[in-house]
Amino acid sequence: MQPLIYFSILIIELKKDRILKIRSSQEFDRLEIEKIHKTAFGKAKGPVIAELVNGLFDDQSAEPLLSLVAVKNQTIVGHVLFTKVNIAQSPILVSARILAPLAVLPEVQSTGVGGLLIKEGLDRLKKNGVDLVLVLGHPDYYPRSGFVPAGKLGFKAPYPIPEEHAGAWMVTELSSGIIGKAGGTVECSNVLNQPQHWRE
Template structure:
């Protein structure tokens, strides 16, 4: 398996991959919504800089992770932060470590690009394996309210040691992602 940056020629495959991954795990409708979200994020200038990474196995795209820019309201604009949204692995290739590999390679690329913080709204039993911790208790407010029972799903990881605790604020995402329907767990 090879992990690499996605190219614009992969965009249609990525949309289809997310439709399959989220459609099987949740519902066909959810798969379509996430597929459209990916398509829109890849075209959204407010999401740049973005890091779009794919997992390729025998010339087939079997996984994808997308990191897009976020701002922290009230914090100097020199803080480089991204959000991981979404991550998908084709249903036939899940539970084989592909998602984790995409996350780790993606985080390495973000470190190289001098990104300081990475956020995610995701499963609190999965993302902590890769260094994510609850963001709310660190002073980072999600773009839209997260119900108390799902607060641990809003997470952050510092890529520059010691930055958490020196800043806090409300996160502002790319226009495509900054809608309440994307913030329901």
Template structure:
């Protein structure tokens, strides 16, 4: 499988939107594509990491990590949130999502990010090192119903952060809308 993971550029805007529309379908795709476009231009989302997985020059996967902070955390913690991640339906089940997650986490760790959050499928993200965040005193930006609490997850990229910090995660202005916090 000849998959290349690379940082996206402004020239990728249309390909990102097309991929998100294909991956999430007509009901959610346009809304998620608009969210990503807004996040890419939101100063409060920075620093951010936007990665594409390509095969033969065609975008087949996408992942975005944006800046977060933990309200009132002492000491200050460098953190990010993974939202969204998508793989084109024709390429799902081939490990592309896992490669995007691994590449993103590796780059974030090298940049000194300490924690990465995700609101996602609790059967998928734990394979890549994510664990429930609420149990560790790290609250989502908006309340998550109890039956979906396991979908709010965190991964520690630097040792000894979890257990020494707690509070509510504050994300980019664009992502800080309750409608984005329903799994």
């Protein structure tokens, strides 16, 4: 079934009685977004991730950022955040973002909501001239959205990633021909550029 796009809102019919909308988040969504991350990541990691998201929203060095929410039956069920990164010592100038974090409520996980959030985010970033998007995440999940291991392609994470987790550091190309020409050390925003956020 083809998605319908009206006024920059992605609308997908999941079933006859259920509609999923993906839209840019608003300031009034922040409390619900915080709850989603706390719920999705559990008691141990949830508060830490929620604090990270709130910090990124207020971090000027993270801008321009892209924040999207998935809404089903007037309830926010998922959130994804993309923030600005620089690639130091790259041979060519690159516009890049990092996907961090992505959260979907447990009751709608494995229904494609996360993938739709990622796709809409990548589509919007591409239209705005972004060349690359990076992510530190599950190596079995993000390749479904086109991500491939970044380290062996010349993109170093802000902090060293153990070899056994090297596959979790990934990149996807939005502008053809950038991978192979660009490379260097990824520099995140002030809030994200902390070692505790780089332990996969």
